[in-house]
Amino acid sequence: MSATITGTATTRDSARPAPHRPLLVLAVAMAVGAALCVVALILDPRELGGQPLWAKPLKFCLSIAVYSVTLAWLIGLLPRRRRLASALGSIAVAGLAIEMVIIAGAAAVGVTSHFNVSTPLHSVLWGAMAVSIVVVWLVTLVLAALLARVRLADPALTLAVRGGLVIGLIGMALAFLMTGPTASQLSDYQGIVGAHAVGVDDGGAGLPLLGWSTTGGDLRIPHFVGMHALQGLPLLAIALESLAPRVRVLRDAAKRLRLVALASIAWAAVVALTCWQALRGQSIVAPDALTLVVGGVVATLLVASTVVVLARRQEASR
Secondary structure: OOOOEOOOOOHHHHHHOOOOOHHHHHHHHHHHHHHHHHHHHHOOOOOOEEEOOHHHHHHHHHHHHHHHHHHHHHHHHHHHHHHHHHHHHHHHHHHHHHHHHHHHHHOOOOOOOOEEOOOOOHHHHHHHHHHHHHHHHHHHHHHHHHHHOOEOOOHHHHHHHHHHHHHHHHHHHHHHHHHHOOOHHHHOOOOOOOOEOOOOOOOOEEEEEEEEEEEEEHHHHHHHHHOOOHHHHHHHHHHHHHOOOOOHHHOOHHHHHHHHHHHHHHHHHHHHHHHHHHHHHOOOOOOOOHHHHHHHHHHHHHHHHHHHHHHHHHHHOO
């Protein structure tokens, strides 16, 4: 992106820092790892917790690759504090690498990585994963604070970055809801403390590859939706700006800003809705009437608000 950065400092494109190499190297490594996981899925028929053994490493390879590229891009938006930002990026690389090595290693020996405290070694590994992901969350929080004072040339993109970071941080933090023991674990301890599912045990029927429970609630859904606001909202802002020369109603920067604001509110609402649904032990594929009504209200308000914004665009362009 070639937008000029303004705010507490101004920088030209020629003064932009070089891409954060460790993060990009990690992204490439994760892409290679994802390809290897696909091969392993084909060649290794074993299952763990009702899912293909190599499905979890594949998902984490893809997630870490996307996050690494996103973080490298966000660091590149900072006109100042570049040394601090670079150090934060390197810390994130270390945390993510630790997470991935433990997940892949556990899959290689056919045991679960998450929530596994069945032996002292597994407890240490699970603790290391927990610490590493907290560190990554804190890195993202500090970057969000640094970017809060940075204004880009396109106000819509500025809002998208800020909104994506806030919702993304909330989505990442929702993972901590999964770490407490369930009622069944308290009554019949099997070396596992924590679960993705609510109302049912982990390992039951789930969506292909994603593994999200189809028989009970699943906290991975709001976690996933929230995290990817980091990518979704900025991509929306970039798409709107790219379409502006060809779509007349998008040429007004203020109107693009309003569309991104609506998208941010809607994204946060979906995170809240899916979290509420999961905590009630309700499957994503079997919403009850109340969930459908609330979801319908959110969708209706979003569509109506978008129509109003677009109508005002047309009036302004006459």
